[in-house]
Amino acid sequence: AQSVTQLGSHVSVSEGALVLLRCNYSSSVPPYLFWYVQYPNQGLQLLLKYTTGATLVKGINGFEAEFKKSETSFHLTKPSAHMSDAAEYFCAVRLGTDSWGKLQFGAGTQVVVTP
Amino acid sequence: GAGVSQTPSNKVTEKGKYVELRCDPISGHTALYWYRQSLGQGPEFLIYFQGTGAADDSGLPNDRFFAVRPEGSVSTLKIQRTERGDSAVYLCASSFGGTGELFFGEGSRLTVL
Numbered sequence: 001a002q003s004v005t006q007l008g009s010h011v012s013v014s015e016g017a018l019v020l021l022r023c024n025y026s027s028s029v030p031p032y033l034f035w036y037v038q039y040p041n042q043g044l045q046l047l048l049k050y051t052t053g054a055t056l057v058k059g060i061n062g063f064e065a066e067f068k069k070s071e072t073s074f075h076l077t078k079p080s081a082h083m084s085d086a087a088e089y090f091c092a093v094r095l096g097t098d099s100w101g102k103l104q105f106g107a108g109t110q111v112v113v114t115p
Numbered sequence: 116g117a118g119v120s121q122t123p124s125n126k127v128t129e130k131g132k133y134v135e136l137r138c139d140p141i142s143g144h145t146a147l148y149w150y151r152q153s154l155g156q157g158p159e160f161l162i163y164f165q166g167t168g169a170a171d172d173s174g175l176p177n178d179r180f181f182a183v184r185p186e187g188s189v190s191t192l193k194i195q196r197t198e199r200g201d202s203a204v205y206l207c208a209s210s211f212g213g214t215g216e217l218f219f220g221e222g223s224r225l226t227v228l
Contacts, residue, residue, distance in 0.1 A: 004157075032215065043119065043219035044158070044206070051215065090157050100215045101148045101208060102171060105157030 002027045002093045006106035014114050019063075019078040021109050023091030026072060032094035033074040034103065035065055039087045047089075050074065061085070086113045117141070119220035121207050127226045128197055136192045136223045140209030147190050148217065149182055150206040158206055164190060197227045 007022040025031055035047040048059025055067040061084075065076045074091060088110050092103040120139040128134055140147050146165055150158035160174040164184045172182070179197075184190040194201055204224050208217040 009155075034215075036217075036219075041221065043221045044208075044217070045219070046216045049215050092157070095160065099146070099163060099171065101146055101210050101217045102160050102163055103158075103217075104160070107155065107157050 002029075002031075002095050002104045004091050004093050004104055004106035006089075006091050006109050008109055009107065010110045010112070012112045012114060013081045015083055016080050019076075019081045019085060019111065021076040021089050021091075021111070023065075023074045023076065023106060024072055025074060025091070025093045027093055029097055031067075031074075032100070033065075033067060034092040034094075035059065035063070035074075035076050036090045036092060036105075037087050038090065038108075044090065047076070081111075081113050083113050083115070086111055119207055119209055119218050121205075121220035121223050123223055124221065125224045125226075127228065129228050130197060130199060132197050132227075134194045134197055134225060136194075136205050136225070138190045138192070138207030138209075138220060140188065140190070140207070141211075141218055142188075144209035144211045144218070145187070146210045147184060148208045148210075149190070149192050150208065152204045152206055152222070154203075161192075194225075197225075199227050201225060202227045 005024045033050045036044040050067045058064045091106040095102045148163040149161040152158045162172040167187045179195045182192045204222040206222045208219045
């Protein structure tokens, strides 16, 4: 079975500070992992994904995440927060192996950026 | 339009009524997914289509929920005898091939009174 735990439902960061969003997963098959972002009044948008290969993956808008199998983690980081990063972020793991889009999502982390 | 379109954006209905939610995916996307997002939670998988057929409907909560995609494009999620617990945002997403990227619509917010 697959599951996703996001630590912290709300995170507040100062503009220019590091953004760190934590995600731990469990998976009975080799995990495919995703981070999606939801800006206000918009649909979810893919930030980045890990399937196989390089464990440090880079995404859009300066975000990156590192897959650590030993820690079953896939934390999302950005070195310097911008006001435009205020959004809700969801970590997800693929359910099973027959579809790319059948995902188990975490509960989400709301990011607030303060000036 | 260029993105995934969902209608209606908001639907308020009474307990026991029938509801249809529509999804118009990105042109050419062969796979279409329905998710449900309750307040304070992440999206929950309901069903996905590959072309016209439902490839996996294991997430549908019970037989009051049904979805169709008759021509391999537009999909309709149908909910019979709605209950207050069905209140949520229903999300539709589409994808092309094995890219691993879902394109989501803005959702249909359903409120059952």
